[in-house]
Amino acid sequence: MVLPASTIAVLLITMVALWGVGGWALVRSLGDEERKLELLERQETFDTYSPRVLSELREWINSHPDHPRVDDATTAYNDCVDRLTRIEETFYDWDETTVDDLERL
Amino acid sequence: MTNQRARTSREQWGSRFGFLMAMVGAMVGAGNIWRLPYVTGINGGGGFLLIYLLLLYLIAVPGLMAETLLGRYTNKGVIGSVRQVAGPGGWTGVGIVVLVVNVALMSYYAPILGWILYYVYHSILGTFVQPGFNPLVFWTSYTNATALVIATHTIAVGLVATVLWFGIRDGIERIVRWLFPALLVALIAVAIRSLTLPGALSGVRYLFTPRIEFLVRPATWIGALGQALFSTGLGWGIALTYGSYLREHDDVALGGGLFTALGNTSIGLLALLAVFPAVFAVGLQPTAGSSLTFISLTYVFGQMTGGYFWAIVFYLGFFFAAFTSGLAITEVGVTTLTEETRFDRNTVVVLFSGAIWLLGLPSAYSVDVLNLLDFIFGTWGLPVAALLLMLVVGWKLGRSPGLGLEWVRLVELNRSTDLYVGRWWSVIVQFVIPPVIAVIIVYYVLSNLVSHPTQTVGGVVLIGAIILVSVLGMAVLERPGADEHANGGGQ
Numbered sequence: 001m002v003l004p005a006s007t008i009a010v011l012l013i014t015m016v017a018l019w020g021v022g023g024w025a026l027v028r029s030l031g032d033e034e035r036k037l038e039l040l041e042r043q044e045t046f047d048t049y050s051p052r053v054l055s056e057l058r059e060w061i062n063s064h065p066d067h068p069r070v071d072d073a074t075t076a077y078n079d080c081v082d083r084l085t086r087i088e089e090t091f092y093d094w095d096e097t098t099v100d101d102l103e104r105l
Numbered sequence: 106m107t108n109q110r111a112r113t114s115r116e117q118w119g120s121r122f123g124f125l126m127a128m129v130g131a132m133v134g135a136g137n138i139w140r141l142p143y144v145t146g147i148n149g150g151g152g153f154l155l156i157y158l159l160l161l162y163l164i165a166v167p168g169l170m171a172e173t174l175l176g177r178y179t180n181k182g183v184i185g186s187v188r189q190v191a192g193p194g195g196w197t198g199v200g201i202v203v204l205v206v207n208v209a210l211m212s213y214y215a216p217i218l219g220w221i222l223y224y225v226y227h228s229i230l231g232t233f234v235q236p237g238f239n240p241l242v243f244w245t246s247y248t249n250a251t252a253l254v255i256a257t258h259t260i261a262v263g264l265v266a267t268v269l270w271f272g273i274r275d276g277i278e279r280i281v282r283w284l285f286p287a288l289l290v291a292l293i294a295v296a297i298r299s300l301t302l303p304g305a306l307s308g309v310r311y312l313f314t315p316r317i318e319f320l321v322r323p324a325t326w327i328g329a330l331g332q333a334l335f336s337t338g339l340g341w342g343i344a345l346t347y348g349s350y351l352r353e354h355d356d357v358a359l360g361g362g363l364f365t366a367l368g369n370t371s372i373g374l375l376a377l378l379a380v381f382p383a384v385f386a387v388g389l390q391p392t393a394g395s396s397l398t399f400i401s402l403t404y405v406f407g408q409m410t411g412g413y414f415w416a417i418v419f420y421l422g423f424f425f426a427a428f429t430s431g432l433a434i435t436e437v438g439v440t441t442l443t444e445e446t447r448f449d450r451n452t453v454v455v456l457f458s459g460a461i462w463l464l465g466l467p468s469a470y471s472v473d474v475l476n477l478l479d480f481i482f483g484t485w486g487l488p489v490a491a492l493l494l495m496l497v498v499g500w501k502l503g504r505s506p507g508l509g510l511e512w513v514r515l516v517e518l519n520r521s522t523d524l525y526v527g528r529w530w531s532v533i534v535q536f537v538i539p540p541v542i543a544v545i546i547v548y549y550v551l552s553n554l555v556s557h558p559t560q561t562v563g564g565v566v567l568i569g570a571i572i573l574v575s576v577l578g579m580a581v582l583e584r585p586g587a588d589e590h591a592n593g594g595g596q
Binding site: 003004006007008010011013014015017018019021022025026028029030032033036040046048049050052053056057060064067069072073076091 | 121309313314354360364370371521523
C-alpha cells in the first residue's frame with residue numbers, strides 16, 4: 001500500500017513538531033544546565049537575565065513606578081547588573097559594551 | 106530570609122535530567138497509551154492531530170509553564186502555594202479541591218496499576234500466546250476475582266509508597282531516571298514491530314490522513330482541546346508540586362513547559378504507532394477505547410511472531426508509564442500534607458498511602474465503581490481543578506490583574522530561563538486558558554446530560570459541593586486578607 005502525500009505530510013509534521021522539537025528541548029535544557037553548573041562552580045554565580053529580558057524589565061520598572069511589586073523588580077534588576085559586573089563569563093549572550101553601559105536603578 | 110531558609114531546608118531535584126524525566130514520566134500515563142489512539146481514531150485522524158498540535162503549543166505549553174512556575178516561585182505544595190499567592194482564606198480552598206481530586210483520582214488509578222501489574226505477570230508467564238487464549242474471558246475472570254484484584258491493588262499502592270518513602274531525590278528521581286528511558290525503548294521496539302506487520306500501513310493511513318469533514322466539526326476541536334489540556338497533566342497540581350523542588354537557578358519555561366508538553370505527546374505519538382498498525386494488521390476495531398489495551402492488544406500479541414517477547418516489553422512499558430504517573434499523583438498529596446500537618450514525610454507517606462489503599466477498595470472490588478469515579482473525577486473533577494488552579498496563576502499571582510502577570514513573566518519566568526518567553530504568555534494564561542477550560546466543562550456537561558443524565562447531575566453536584574465546602578471551610582478557618590502573607594514569595 002502506498003500512503004497518500006497528505007498522510008505522509010501530516011506524519012512528518014507531527015514527528016517534527018513532537019520528536020524534533022521535544023528532542024531539541026531536551027538536549028538544550030541539559031546542555032544549559034551543564035553550563036550553569038560549570039559557571040556556578042567556577043565563579044559561584046551567573047547572570048540571571050538575558051539582555052532582552054533585562055531591557056524589558058527596565059522598561060517595565062520605568063513605566064510602572066507605582067506598582068506594588070516594583071521594588072522586587074528593581075532588586076531583581078540590580079542583582080543581575082551586579083552579577084554582570086562581577087563575573088568574567090556570562091551565561092546569556094551579553095557583549096562587553098552593553099554590560100559596561102548598564103546602570104543600577 | 107525566611108524564603109532562603111525554606112529553599113535550603115527543602116529537598117531539591119538532584120539533576121536536570123531527573124527533573125525532566127520525572128515531569129514527563131508523571132504526565133505520560135495510562136491515558137496516553139490508549140486514549141490518544143482512541144480519540145485520534147474517532148475524530149478523523151490526521152486533521153485532529155494537526156489541531157491537537159496547534160492547541161498543544163498555544164495552550165498546554167504556556168499553561169504548564171505557569172503551573173511549574175507557581176511551584177518554583179512558592180517552594181510549596183498545592184495548598185501552601187495558593188495560600189501564598191492568594192492570601193489565607195477562601196482561595197486556599199482551591200488547593201484543597203486540587204488535593205481532593207488527586208486523592209479521588211489515585212483511589213481508582215491504583216487498582217488500574219494493579220491490573221497492569223497482573224498483565225505484566227501474565228505476559229511473563231506467556232498466557233497471551235497460549236493456544237486458545239480468550240482475551241475477554243481472561244479479562245472478565247480477573248476483574249471478577251475480587252481478592253486477586255485487591256491483592257494487585259495492594260501491591261501497586263505498596264510499590265508507590267516504597268518509592269515515595271525515599272523522598273524526591275532518592276525515591277522518585279532515582280526510579281524515573283531508569284523507568285522513563287525504559288518506557289521509551291519499550292514503545293520504540295513495539296512500534297517498530299507493529300509497523301513491520303503485514304497490513305500495518307492501513308493503520309498509519311487511518312491515523313494520519315486528514316479528513317477535512319472532521320476539521321469543521323466543533324466536537325473535533327473540543328476533543329483536541331480536552332486532549333491538549335488534560336493529557337498533558339495541566340492543572341493536576343503535579344507540575345506545581347514537582348516545580349516546587351526546583352533549584353533557584355533552574356529554568357521553568359523550556360523544561361517545565363515546552364519539554365513536558367512535547368515529551369508527553371511524543372510518547373502518545375509512539376503509542377499511536379505501536380498500537381494502531383498492529384490493531385489494523387490483525388483486523389480489530391481501532392476505536393475500542395480502554396478495552397483496546399486490556400483486551401484487544403492481548404489478542405494482537407497472540408497473533409504476532411515473537412508475541413511472547415513483545416507482550417512483555419509492551420506491558421512493562423505500560424506499567425512504567427502508569428507507575429510514574431501514580432508516583433506523581435500521590436506525591437501531590439504527600440508534599441502538601443507534609444507541609445500542612447505536623448507529621449514528618451515518612452509518616453505522611455504511610456498514612457496517605459493507607460488512605461489511598463482504603464479508598465481504592467471499592468474500585469478494586471467493582472469496575473463499575475471505578476468507571477463512575479472516573480466519570481465524575483476524570484470528566485469533571487480534573488477540568489474544574491485545572492480551571493481553579495489556572496485562575497490562581499492567571500489572576501492571583503501578582504497583585505494587579507494584567508500588570509501582575511507581566512511582572513511574574515519578567516521577574517520570575519524569564520529568570521535563569523533556557524527559553525525566552527514573550528508577552529503572549531501573560532495574555533494566554535490570563536485571558537485564554539481559563540475561558541477555554543470553562544467552555545470545555547460546559548460542553549462536557551451539556552453533551553453528557555443527554556447520554557448520562559443521572560451521573561452528570563450527580564457529578565456536577567458532588568464537585569460543586571467539594572468546591573463549596575473547601576472554599577467556605579478555609580474562609581472560616583483562616584483569617585482572610587492578611588497583606589503580609591499575600592504575594593510574599595519568590596525573591
